[in-house]
Amino acid sequence: MTTTVQPTASRAAGGAGPLGTGSRFTRVLGIVVLVMVAFQLALALWWSPPELLQGQAVRLFYLHVPMAITGGYLAVGLLAVGSIGYLWKRTPFWDLLAASAGELALLFTGLTLLTGSLWGRPVWGTYWEWDPRLTLTAVLFLLLVGYRAMRNAITDPDVRARRSAVIGLLAAADVPLVRLSVDWWRGLHQTTTLNPLDPELDGLMLFTFFFSMVTFAALFLWLLVHRFRLAWLDEQVAAHGLQDAIAERRREAAPAPAAPSAAGEAPAPRVADPAVADAAGGAS
Amino acid sequence: MFRDAWLVAGKDLRIEARSKVVLNQIGPFSLVVLLLFAFALDPDRGFLQEATPGLFWIAVLLSTLVVIQRSYALEAVDAGRDALRLSGLDPAGVFLGKAGAAFVVLVVLEVGLVVGVRLMYGAPLRGWLLLLVAGTTATVGLVAAGTIYGALAAGLRVRETLLPLLFLPVVAPVMIGGTRAFGAALDGSSAEGWRWCGLLGTFAVAYLALGMLLFESLLEDS
């Protein structure tokens, strides 16, 4: 730990905390999440019984449904909140929240599709079925891919934040419409799923189901905090890199008029700096 | 606002009337798409007639992409985008104007496509009222969404490749709704089709409202 802290002298002098995106909160939450995941795996893979119709395949549901709900509802909801928040307040916080939630939504939605296909093969007999919910998830996945592609395509932070906020809001607004259309489209197509509110469902299965839900929500929160801080750091580096570059250009530009002056006379060239730099900037 | 929309739409349509890009390039392109479907599906087995509503709307979607790209290519030259921003026109009006011009252009293309599927695929055309209402609402939805996404992608170096990725998944409801409504009209089972018109109308209204609301943010940057 101390060796990694060394490179920047200021931090060594300040005696500050470790590098990275962790804090006391995330460390505690991280440990809780790890314990919960271990317990969830034991419940889902070992303690809970196989289901009557689906057999062992039901165990994929303890993965699939929580990921679908955290990714499709929680993460996409936060993407919408962040996007609206940015358009309203215009502060980086909301933009970075939307960016982090959008990326996690993409990850979770992708895994939802994967586990859904793997569940469909033994239960439905096919990897893919044009089930309304599956179709909706696929469209949502593509919308999120587009959101990410948009963010990667723009380097200017302000333009990126503004356009991404519009895209995030539109993508979230599109979800209910897509949902309605695929429901009507495949209206007569009822497929086997698991209804957690089914009173016939075994008590332990029900508990496993809800525990998995809470586990994934906690995991999502933990990842979101880390991802948000990483996005914040990236933004700081980008902004600082620019500031450093500007400062360097000014230092380059400064000596020209002030060249004869002695090194000891520091304040004078510094006063002249902005005008020189502005002139240089206007010319380039 | 509507006066501004009228101005912008008039400008776009006047440019089109002089350059004839839609007439000479995009129209023929949409007919090429119809030709390709005939190559892909066996024309003798009735697949083309059965699939006509879907093929028609795919051709419309692809044409919409090209129309939207053209609509923003107009602004890309001679700093048209900056001029539009500095003109003091109401952003909602600019949005409605660009969408309106795209609507006119797309309707012309759709008429061409309807004639195309009638002649080339031998599709029997029935339920004219449903076709007209569904076609109009779907087109409004397409140009509204397309105008927003076109503005989002405008000015980026990767705009040509980014626009289809952003736009096509979003209009999935229009694709489904348009296809189902046209299918119902051609089958003569209109009741089913009117429900889809409701969905298409909802989509159109939602995206028109979002566009008028959000276009200001999109005109801010360059």
Place this chain on the structure above:
Amino acid sequence: MNATAYVAIGYGLSAIALITYTWRVLTRGRRVSAEVPEERRRWM
């Protein structure tokens, strides 16, 4: 393949994806935070 195999593949791939993603976020956070001065990392 029986259902158990699909369950194993599903859990295995999900675990790989989640662990890889977490690892990348944490290590990148470490690397990038070295370039940001102390006072701007407000959560510390």
